[in-house]
Amino acid sequence: MKAIITGGGTGGHIYPALAIADELKKKGWEILYLGSKHRMEAEIVPQKGYQFQGLTSRQLPRRISWQIFSAFFYNLKAFINALKINYNFKADLVIGTGGFAAGPVVMAAVLLGRKTIIHEQNAYPGITNKLLALFVDYIFLNFSAAEKHLKAKKAKIKLTGNPVRKEILAAEPEKAYKFLNLDKSLKTLLITGGSQGAETINKNLIKIYQHAAENNEFQIVHLTGKKNYDQVIRSLKEHNIDPDNRLIKVIAYLNEMEYALTAADLVISRAGATALSEITLCAIPSILIPLASAAEGHQLYNAKTLANKGAAIIIREEELSEQILLEKILSLFNDQSKLEKMSQAAKSLANENSLEKIITLIDNIVTKD
Ligand SMILES: CC(=O)N[C@H]1[C@@H](OP(=O)(O)OP(=O)(O)OC[C@H]2O[C@@H](n3ccc(=O)[nH]c3=O)[C@H](O)[C@@H]2O)O[C@H](CO)[C@@H](O)[C@@H]1O
Numbered sequence: 001m002k003a004i005i006t007g008g009g010t011g012g013h014i015y016p017a018l019a020i021a022d023e024l025k026k027k028g029w030e031i032l033y034l035g036s037k038h039r040m041e042a043e044i045v046p047q048k049g050y051q052f053q054g055l056t057s058r059q060l061p062r063r064i065s066w067q068i069f070s071a072f073f074y075n076l077k078a079f080i081n082a083l084k085i086n087y088n089f090k091a092d093l094v095i096g097t098g099g100f101a102a103g104p105v106v107m108a109a110v111l112l113g114r115k116t117i118i119h120e121q122n123a124y125p126g127i128t129n130k131l132l133a134l135f136v137d138y139i140f141l142n143f144s145a146a147e148k149h150l151k152a153k154k155a156k157i158k159l160t161g162n163p164v165r166k167e168i169l170a171a172e173p174e175k176a177y178k179f180l181n182l183d184k185s186l187k188t189l190l191i192t193g194g195s196q197g198a199e200t201i202n203k204n205l206i207k208i209y210q211h212a213a214e215n216n217e218f219q220i221v222h223l224t225g226k227k228n229y230d231q232v233i234r235s236l237k238e239h240n241i242d243p244d245n246r247l248i249k250v251i252a253y254l255n256e257m258e259y260a261l262t263a264a265d266l267v268i269s270r271a272g273a274t275a276l277s278e279i280t281l282c283a284i285p286s287i288l289i290p291l292a293s294a295a296e297g298h299q300l301y302n303a304k305t306l307a308n309k310g311a312a313i314i315i316r317e318e319e320l321s322e323q324i325l326l327e328k329i330l331s332l333f334n335d336q337s338k339l340e341k342m343s344q345a346a347k348s349l350a351n352e353n354s355l356e357k358i359i360t361l362i363d364n365i366v367t368k369d
Contacts, residue, residue: 002029003029008035033052116136119139202235211326211330223252289315289317
């Protein structure tokens with residue numbers, strides 16, 4: 001069997017696609033990944049050993065402007081290319097996990113009469129999936145709340161949860177400590193702003209860095225995002241903090257995310273849906289700082305699903321300060337029983353069978369339909 005898999009722009013769309021691709025590959029499927037040639041998938045997907053073809057897909061501008069014409073032209077070009085590629089590849093199935101890169105690929109598959117599935121990670125679907133939902137055969141959802149935003153027949157919709165890469169649960173702590181050069185006797189604070197990093201979080205960390213460097217109480221793994229890395233290093237130096245201090249690991253982008261998650265005792269994170277699925281699966285207590293400008297505030301919604309069960313503490317962007325962040329970190333690190341309760345609550349929210357559920361549905365779709 002052959003599948004074209006698409007999804008991208010950011011990691012939150014790419015990693016669920018790769019999780020599905022890995023399982024299909026194990027079952028003998030031939031996989032071709034199509035995405036934008038300008039975005040993260042063009043780097044991440046070939047590194048994972050998949051055939052990748054980059055298209056000219058572009059994100060539509062948020063406001064009406066002349067850029068809409070160029071975006072339309074580039075997406076049309078991507079659509080025509082996707083048609084040609086799919087026609088020659090003869091995919092049995094096309095799966096899109098959202099992001100603008102998936103749009104032209106899934107639409108081309110619809111036109112060719114291929115079987116099509118989209119997966120939506122968020123409670124509030126992105127614009128690409130909202131449009132594609134009108135045409136595809138099946139819609140897999142992480143949150144049932146997404147359904148009311150989609151114009152689609154109920155029979156098409158399956159609640160599957162978010163598929164998470166198998167390597168994330170399989171990672172061994174010993175290997176993680178070694179890989180990240182961490183001290184096993186100390187607690188580890190993971191800081192991540194999602195696949196692109198979060199400037200708002202990065203700017204509020206100096207006190208936390210200072211505390212870590214001076215007190216030998218906990219160590220930090222900070223994933224800054226590629227575009228923010230230099231700024232973070234500059235800021236550390238300006239505050240006389242040695243970026244090579246043994247208690248501080250500043251990393252622009254970590255391909256081996258399984259190690260950071262396995263080593264973490266506490267995570268400070270944005271509230272992207274894919275990140276939260278990984279955090280709950282790894283049962284990590286979290287302090288979440290949702291991106292306020294995310295469409296329909298979907299990151300706050302995501303964060304509340306954890307906070308309402310006691311798995312996370314939310315700090316809203318408008319109340320974020322270095323002092324508040326440091327106080328929350330210290331109060332959690334000094335309260336082991338609270339950390340354990342949060343960890344158990346996170347675990348209870350984890351959707352452990354999502355990937356298996358998706359693969360079973362795919363088997364049924366390609367054999368029965
Ligand atoms: C700004 C924006 O629009 N964010 C959206 C985007 O977030 P984004 O693309 O940041 O996705 P998430 O935060 O959900 O997940 C980040 C992903 O990147 C991985 N990772 C991150 C850093 C790193 O160094 N290495 C690494 O591998 C994580 O393991 C995770 O798989 O997609 C999510 C899923 O649709 C949405 O919920 C978010 O609202």
